Amino acid sequence: MSRAHEQGPTAPPGSAGEVASVGGSAVDDAGRAETPTGRVGGGWRAVLGYWLAVYKRIWRSTVISSFLAPLLYLAGMGYGLGALIDSGDRTAVPGVPYVAFVATGLVAAQAMMTASAETTYNVFGAIKWLRTYDAMLVTPLRVVDLVRGHLVYVLMRLTLVAGVFVLVSLVLRAMDGPLALAAVPVAVLGGLSFATPIYAFSATIQREEGFNVLQRFVIMPLFLFSGTFFPLAQLPMGLQVIGWISPLTHTVALTRALGLGPDSPLWLEPWRFAAHVAYLALWAGAGYLLAVRALRRRMVL
Amino acid sequence: MSLIRATGLRKTFGDFVAVDGIDVEVAAGESFGFLGPNGAGKTSTMRMIGATSPVSGGELTVFGMDPASHASQIKARLGVVPQTDALDEELRVRENLLVYGRYFGLTREQVRARTGPLLEFAQLTEKSDAVVESLSGGMKRRLTIARALINEPSLLLLDEPTTGLDPQARHVLWDRLFRLKRDGVTLVLTTHYxxxxxxxxxxxxxxxxxxxxxxxxxxxLIAQHASREVLELRFDVADHAERVEEVAGIAERVEVLADRLLLYVHDGDGALETVAARGVHPLSALVRRASLEDVFLRLTGRSLIE
Amino acid sequence: MATGTTAAPARHALPFPVAMARPAALVERNLRAARHYWLTFVSGFFEPVFYLFAMGVGIGALVGSVDVDGREIPYAVFVAPAMMATSAMNGAVYDSTGNVFYKLKHSKLYRSVLSTPLRPWDIAAGEISWALLRGLIYSAAFLLVAAVAGFVPSWWALLAIPACTLIGLGFAAVGMAATTYMRSWNDMDYVQLAILPMFLFSATFYPLATYPPALQWVVQATPLYHGVDLVRGLMMGDLHVGLLVHVGYLAVFSALGLWATTRRIGTLLLT
Incomplete structure (x- = not known):
């Protein structure tokens, strides 16, 4: 039940100073290295630099929600509940231990959680509380740089979170085979399919109350009803439809296929692989366009 | 009758001494000020009077009561306007008054009856259902004052009431405070203006x-620690100390600031004529009445706002 | 001009004794604020319900039934009380950490409140009463939903509502005390560190007997275990003396939290 996520209106006053310094140095660099196309400024790399600087300062406190929480879920649901399920006569997937079923689902769910945590209060705070974006936009940085830099940072965070989880799962034998490593980029893509639309949402809302609604009416239900802990097929038809709209269901289908390997009953034919990836890419891409548009509307009046 | 009486009042935070033994007495109906730069100990003093900060040493009574033992009784009769507004941003303008009044144990009818006139007083009647966040700095300040008046206090504590406001908003606020003073409310304020x-x-x-x-x-204070008028002279030099010689003997006292000389004199225009007669030609010259700024400079060797 | 020197006991005061008149002012404040954030209020009800159906229906289909003291219990019946108890914990912790931290550090609400006749104890009592009131509404609504879904076999379940209030009291009080030590929002993650393992391992999703004996002792030491087992006993109509032990544990837990909170708010704000 991850309610409180890593950053509330995170960074204490100090970080406003960091914005200035990161943004500032970027401008200096670019002043010297003006490109032939005439583009001035540090671009999205400077924005990425800001978020990395913030992360460097607060990473310790994210260890719990990023790395420990998914492992606790794996232990509690996968092993604990798994003992109960595997001893009975019913299973999630025949021949697959419940812990493997959960591990291959959790990696995707965790990517969604991380994406949501990194694009809600962080974006809203940068707009409204810390006014980080205001400070950035008085430099040559453009709105697209802000969105891209932030999303590249999210991408890095997702890679780290999914990578660690897959490695631990491999060590615990909850995932199997070299293909499991391919679950990492898939989980990252799945994370981005949430990060970009949520970014757009965060740049649009006026009051942070929207995040409670997002968390409880979108993220939480999807976490529970996207096939992470039990097959979607067990739900009534109406809920299954919602499940199939959810990008998480598609991410889980992919990570589960890769994490369990080609011999499992959940392995996918190539065209199904492609279809799931395309669906996720669609969300990520459309979300990106919406995010840029929303932030431009908000910041450039 | 004195509402506040402090003798040898001290406030320390660990090794740091914020208030170092002050004697103060404020009578009912008076308007009393603590003037000083940031860090002079004004806010600490105000918080002790407001019974939200324990006294470290010396004696303090407010309304004849000891804040250590009668904090709630003292607070019930006080109005407090803190340095930062600290309004309740989760509530609307009118609700800020309603809810605050309830903290004093006022009945809903009492609070409701007082809210209208207070909003009127704070010139916020039109804004009564507005979100606090949408108010200007001056409006927020007036709302904070209105809120502090909800319990009809006999003593109003104002910590830096106009810091950060634009000149027009300050004058509006002063006007409101004058009215309170006229109505017999005792004002105690801190300021560095x-x-x-x-x-x-x-x-x-x-x-x-x-x-x-x-x-x-x-x-x-001005009569005691400054002259009647002040002549300010600016020269085109890096260090104004170089020009002190040229105006020697004209003033009772000369202060050298970074960007000008201050000549403390009885008759400013006369002094300016003397300066000109000596063949000294400043970039600019200004004659003004002496102010508390001059008093402070004289007493501490520093200016109030740095 | 001076008005009444002490908070006059409010005339309307019905559910609160006179000593609660001042805390009641803070409850009233929160109620007013909640009106502007009603969607958040409503959304709080759905979370445990989502969990109930995910676990009861989704996982329930995989598990079938659970063996509790030799009786076979449908999984949904087993897990529903756990969801009700953990939601009481979560709600109380959420109110007393995040919301209180905001008021302590950001809105400076308590600073304003302390310049009125309210004392630190009034603030602690007011905030916790509010958390309990809110939790009471959620618990009752949850119980209704669970009963309609057929997960509640006994009428004793009605007593699970006050039991959840006791769970809420303990966690709200301790949570608020913990909040006074928080430096920034990042510290909320440490709150998660305490809550999440309890949520997962307090005999919530599977019986205590699933654990090896050594771990059973650890589980039994946590406050949520006592909450879950108490609510489960009541909802399944399985009354025994052990339930009183749970009540005693939670009462002591609450008292410690209240004592610590009052002390900490005083030292933090009245300096």
């Missing part, structure tokens, strides 16, 4: 490094 102290205070103490360095009415 001389004009504010001169406008609002019948009597004030000048504080520096936790101590009181002077006390009196604004007029008497």
């Amino acid at each position: 001389m004009d504010e102290a001169e406008q609002l205070c019948d009597r004030l103490v000048v504080m520096d490094h936790g101590r009181i360095v002077a006390e009196g009415s604004p007029r008497s």
